Amino acid sequence: MTPAASQPRTLETAASASAETVLAGDSLSFAYADGSPVFSEVSLAIRRREIVCLLGGSGCGKSTLLRTLAGLERPAAGQVAFLGQPCSAPHPRSALVFQQASLLPWLNVADNVRFGLDFRHQPRIAAEARERRVAEAITAVGLAGRERAWPAELSGGQAQRVALARALAREPELLFADEPFSALDAITRAEMQALLVELVHRWHAAVLLVTHDIDEAILVADRILLMGSRPSRIHREWTVDIPHPREADAAAVTALRLSILGALRESTTGA
Amino acid sequence: MAAPLSSASPALGAAQGRPARRRAAGPLLPLAGLLLAALLWALATALMARNTPIAAQFSPQRAFPALAGLLVDPYLWEHVGLSLQRVAVGLACALAIGVPAGILTGISAHFAQASGPLFQFLRMISPLSWMPIAVMALGVGDAPVYFLLAFAAVWPILLNTAAGVAQLDRNWLLLARSLSATRGETILRVVLPGITAHILTGVRLAIGIIWIILVPAEMLGVSAGLGYFILDARDRLAYPDLMAAILLIGFLGYLLDHAARWLHRRWLHRA
Ligand SMILES: Nc1ncnc2c1ncn2[C@@H]1O[C@H](COP(=O)(O)OP(=O)(O)O)[C@@H](O)[C@H]1O
């Protein structure tokens, strides 16, 4: 009902493969064992170093779509390509951050960040390079000096920083993040959002960030995909080219937000 | 006869799980409890000795000097050593069977359903009832004792292991999958450390059960060990020695339980 304020693109152009594309999902459909479809015919593409936010209400299938794109769920139809290669298992150049930090409580901070770097299906790296990566990632998230701390001694925000460092230490081409900050208090969340933007730029990583928080999407994303339910697919798309820090441009932020709210209303009443 | 046990349990209860404020009395109250029990024991034997003079032989005044004499006797330590070795072998067998079976129960719903009633059924059979069959099948000697101890100890380990697997954080497993962990890496690096606290709880319960089963098991078909020592003391009419052995059994069991609890606490401190 409300006219779009930003430029909605057609999904076809977004999904068209190019050398700059890290991840492409093509006509993905998914249903859980009980048979009811979660989403169908979803196509999207993520370019190098791009932060894409998948925005939608609870239960609309964002997490399922993220897990499918990450190779953790097998789609009923369609396929996923990572760096141009068809891909049906987690790619070594991708990393995951969840809503819970999910640190391994029997490992200290450094060992948690190091976790998995030596796994068989991970790229071989020399021991010194590995240690350098671990140290860099811990420093980058602001936890230098806490390498020997146990997860139980960390606050929720610090634990999520370790989870971010664990993902960065793998030097991912693409970071999958499923509501990584929604369990944090508002102040810590704002800090972490800024940190995420800074670090993925520094690490030259692309991000697929799942969120139900419109403000988070506006503050963080280069591109916002709005996912609606019944039927779950990507309803609208916005390219956000407000420079960081975005809080500075209140007018542009407000305009985008009204546009998203309008589209949300449309997608729920117009279904 | 049960004096050492009943005097030990109030002390146990006072030592564990109380807030710090209540512990202000230090070891005084537990010691007072032990002392009171010894007094009651002395009183009971003195009263009984009026009608049956032999009861005086079971008094603490005779038992403690006998214990002091036995403690410097290498003959006793041979029996103690053998008994502890049987505990270790029985526990090791129980772990070798109980942990894999528990993991299988925890990860395979089919195995859990197929084995559930069987395990509950076997668990309720007193291990000692297998003794005649164990001796017939395994011959006289250590083998049937190992069998009985392992059979008694396997259940708490198995059930706690399975509970641990069921309570594993699903995100840890998702993390392992996102790292394309092999089955071995998942079990060694995530599942086993993730359930260690549960296994140690099982071990502590198992040690308690083993220690209780050990003495009667050693009364049948073996010629050494604490159980044998008690029967031997009876046959030698060395009643103070018999009471001393009972005291020693209680004390060693107390130490074993403490060691198991210390191990559990140590792991939790890390975790
Ligand atoms: N393991 C599962 N089995 C069956 N249905 C599921 C399962 N996980 C999620 N769902 C259903 O799929 C839908 C999408 O879930 P999810 O992807 O978690 O949504 P979101 O992340 O957007 O909140 C929900 O309706 C949810 O109830």
Ligand SMILES: [Mg+2]
């Ligand atoms: Mg979700």
